[in-house]
Amino acid sequence: SVGKKLHLSDAGYTMLDATHQIYETLNKAADEIQQTTSATQGSISIGILASIESSVFASFITDYYKHNHGIKLTLHSLTRKEIWERLENNTIDLAVTYLPDESIKNWKPYESKKIVTEDLLFIHNNEELSKRKRIRLKDTLTNDWVTYPPQYYVNDVIREAYKNALIDKPTSVAHFATPAQLFSFANKTDVYTALPTSFVEAHNNGRLMTALFEPEIKFDLSFVFRKGKNQIPRIANFLNAFDAYLSEADYIEHLKKINTEN
Numbered sequence: 001s002v003g004k005k006l007h008l009s010d011a012g013y014t015m016l017d018a019t020h021q022i023y024e025t026l027n028k029a030a031d032e033i034q035q036t037t038s039a040t041q042g043s044i045s046i047g048i049l050a051s052i053e054s055s056v057f058a059s060f061i062t063d064y065y066k067h068n069h070g071i072k073l074t075l076h077s078l079t080r081k082e083i084w085e086r087l088e089n090n091t092i093d094l095a096v097t098y099l100p101d102e103s104i105k106n107w108k109p110y111e112s113k114k115i116v117t118e119d120l121l122f123i124h125n126n127e128e129l130s131k132r133k134r135i136r137l138k139d140t141l142t143n144d145w146v147t148y149p150p151q152y153y154v155n156d157v158i159r160e161a162y163k164n165a166l167i168d169k170p171t172s173v174a175h176f177a178t179p180a181q182l183f184s185f186a187n188k189t190d191v192y193t194a195l196p197t198s199f200v201e202a203h204n205n206g207r208l209m210t211a212l213f214e215p216e217i218k219f220d221l222s223f224v225f226r227k228g229k230n231q232i233p234r235i236a237n238f239l240n241a242f243d244a245y246l247s248e249a250d251y252i253e254h255l256k257k258i259n260t261e262n
Helices: 002-035 055-067 082-087 152-165 181-188 195-205 233-248 251-261
Strands: 042-049 070-079 094-099 111-122 132-138 145-147 172-177 193-197 207-213 216-224
Touching: 042 055, 042 082, 042 111, 042 233, 055 070, 055 094, 055 233, 055 251, 070 172, 082 094, 094 111, 094 152, 111 181, 111 195, 111 251, 145 152, 145 181, 145 193, 152 193, 181 195, 193 195, 193 251, 195 251, 233 251
Parallel strands: 042 070, 042 094, 132 207, 145 172
Antiparallel strands: 094 216, 111 193, 111 207, 111 216
């Protein structure tokens, strides 16, 4: 009986592995066919992590369309789980997400391209901390926090940082899915939070005080795509155009410019 269960279990895993291999072969074949297509015609589907400040990408895509009318661009706001599922299923061409992501155990099918390194900033409205440019983790526990939901990337990063420092993680009184919601709640209630530099540069305007964590908490904002996807002409053209866009002004400078214009 036990042996039969093990045999059935093994068979199940074999079938699952075979199914993954079939999907991988089909996806690879589809990408190879796409490599013969035009750089200026077709569709590009992009998934952006919902917790990322998206104004730079929206601005770039607007500019890109003006010079590439033959490209149909679709931008999806997705959860972390949705991004990796859609990359695996080949239903988005590019993802914009944070790395490293320890939840992904198999990186073999993927490549990444760094956009910018983000600092995570401590956000507060505490006059006693106003002169601090850096703040130790233990000194951020004097008040309640508002944070992303438990399975969100930034929440995982925060939890890991406090765990490594051998201190309790912040006590969260509320969870929100977007940085704008977190910022608004912190601004109205005076609880603490933490947000990436890009969002703070675009939205703070001095309303809340900020400090770098000590030790610093950093991660990379990156494009992620299936291996070989960047060889498809329209994808390669899009990524090269984004490089050119950042060569005119870096990511944070674009954010500041967009914020000023708005």
